[in-house]
Amino acid sequence: MGKTVGYARVSSREQNLDRQLAALQKYVPPDMIVTDKASGKNLNRPGYQSLKAGIGKLVQGDTLIVKSLDRLSRNKEDAKKELQYFSGIGVRVKILDLPTTMADIPEGQDWVLDMVNNILIEVLSSIAENERLTIRSRQAEGLAAMPVDKKSGKKISRKTGRCVGRPPVQFPENWEEYYRKWKKKEITAVSAMDHLGLKPNSFYKLVHRYEDGR
Incomplete structure (x- = not known):
């Protein structure tokens, strides 16, 4: 059976991780929670990168638990790519704020996990595309209003x-x-x-x- 790891992140050193840690510790031992105090704008965070390389690397059969999807990344496109990455190597991602991802999956029913991951990825793709269209629309409106x-x-x-x-x-x-x-x-x-x-x-x-x- 694979290991279960929690991941918590806040954007700056002044912020605290208490609420995320309290939520994660219901599912993961404290010594199995990786943390970062860094911006979610990019993925170059020491704690997060340790989940993808080195001794703590997540491998097939492992599970990663986060409080919310934006703890992985605030960039929807990056979050989508990370979900695709973990899905591709056989790591399950559970998101506490998305109960569907927390459901127990019977052994041998991997297709259910694939379905959940695919739904998440499609939803993220749709959100990211809508955000891009909204930004472009606002930029066009702003330019049109300029003298x-x-x-x-x-x-x-x-x-x-x-x-x-x-x-x-x-x-x-x-x-x-x-x-x-x-x-x-x-x-x-x-x-x-x-x-x-x-x-x-x-x-x-x-x-x-x-x-x-x-």
Whole structure:
């Protein structure tokens, strides 16, 4: 029979683990609980990494218990990948705040465990995708509400008063000379770009800006 390990995490040294430890100790002996006081934004935490490498590494048949899913990671995509990792190596993850994951599974009924893990992964995928769409929607709404700079056509941040995005391409010092030669068909556009040191996209952007501003 595999071992059962608990994992508890808080984000900073000032916070305490008491509530998580009290909940975990109903299922796991104190000496089998791994802890971290580190942000959940990434997975580079000493305690957590010890569950995946070294003497304390979890292997097939083991069980990992956490108070809530965000103790593994606050990033939904990372949490999903971690569940997939543990499922792939045959480690069961139990989450105290999700009673479905705590149910006893009869011996030989591994398909039930796979089903529970797959449901968790699908739910996380859906949540992560919805969060991404919400963020994109808010960003688009924010950009749409920004005023536009008449000269560059770029959006202006209300907070900083500066244009958002890449700085606009500047006119080279010898712009007018080669622009006129190109317009008079004395040189090709490619030749003008070479002399001005511009790429096609930048060249034609400047052409439009120059002609609109005259």
